[in-house]
Amino acid sequence: MLSSRFPVAVQILIIMAWCPDNVKITSELLATSVNTNPVIIRRIMAYLKNQGLITTASSIDGAKLIKAAEDITLLDVYKAVELTADNQLFGLHENTNPHCPIGKHINTVLKTHLGEARRALENSLSEISISELTKEFSPFAEFYNNLGLDGAKKLAPFPPLLETK
Amino acid sequence: MLSSRFPVAVQILIIMAWCPDNVKITSELLATSVNTNPVIIRRIMAYLKNQGLITTASSIDGAKLIKAAEDITLLDVYKAVELTADNQLFGLHENTNPHCPIGKHINTVLKTHLGEARRALENSLSEISISELTKEFSPFAEFYNNLGLDGAKKLAPFPPLLETK
DNA sequence: TATTAGTGGAACCGACTTGGTTACAGAGAA
DNA sequence: TTCTCTGTAACCAAGTCGGTTCCACTAATA
DSSP: OOOOHHHHHHHHHHHHHHSOTTBOOOHHHHHHHHTSOHHHHHHHHHHHHHTTSEEOOSTTOOOEESSOGGGOBHHHHHHHHTOOTTOOSSOOOOSOOTTSHHHHHHHHHHHHHHHHHHHHHHHHHHTOBHHHHHHTTHHHHHHHHHHHHHHGGGGOSOGGGGOBO | OOOOHHHHHHHHHHHHHHSOTTBOOOHHHHHHHHTSOHHHHHHHHHHHHHTTSEEOOSTTOOOEESSOGGGOBHHHHHHHHTOOTTOOSSOOOOSOOTTSHHHHHHHHHHHHHHHHHHHHHHHHHHTOBHHHHHHTTHHHHHHHHHHHHHHGGGGOSOGGGGOBO
């Protein structure tokens, strides 16, 4: 089963970059947009926080981006939530037979070539920033901004997004 | 945990491309090189067979490559054993909130950009063929060939590789 | 100070994947 | 027939993942 941590993390960052300052970004707000449990959001936000992409705040303040949306690439997000400790995209079969020449050296050979493939993937991810993704939602952002602070409350059924500080 | 089906499949194909014709390729031979159970090998060979890369044979004949090693790329192997039905590399969170503009459109936007990343990965994988990997083992192939049919039996402890028809 | 809102994290659950193992029916060559 | 090997089913233990509940802690506020 493919993990959905990565796309959810991207969605979190897009919302944080997209929302006006008067919108308080809480895990519950984000959970409403993603349609999941706030704890799921907090787990993913912990990755993003650990990677230095966002800050979180207990009590009344919402979460904030640390880096500008232009400076956060999909690679940053991917590395924050998906990669294992040894930065590998593919698994390897350990304990191959050292008495077989191929078994003995296969992993060294594979690491080289699969590393190239991983770098190709990462290069592609690094070419897309959160701000570029945010632009694709600009029609909706304008609509939202035109509502103003009070008008926004009419937007149910999606109440959490409309809470302001 | 990262699946090791892909690297094991590559190892299988390298051995099949590398071994002289007088070596009978059985699941047990391959399992000895990989250092796992023959059933694991057969499961992976079923993927390769289904993809049209190899044939298998019950009884006395060994498995054979259908396509030439030059024409089998790592992408062929990857697609055979790793990709899901919808060809996706990344998971998506389904059931996002349709009342949130971002939640409603996030997956469409992500599919576009993550599809680009996937294509970058696949392009990289398609540039490496099994025969290129086999070349990296050529020193050992020469050594093996120099042994001849009878001398090969001295190569224990790695007996299964040495059985000939 | 007491209340309130929200975070952070532990604990647990069910569903699923994965590598591994055993067992057995069937095909095919000798 | 006998022997070898494949193909497949069944099962297991371990790990992952999304989800949920619960609770201690923090910080702003009334």
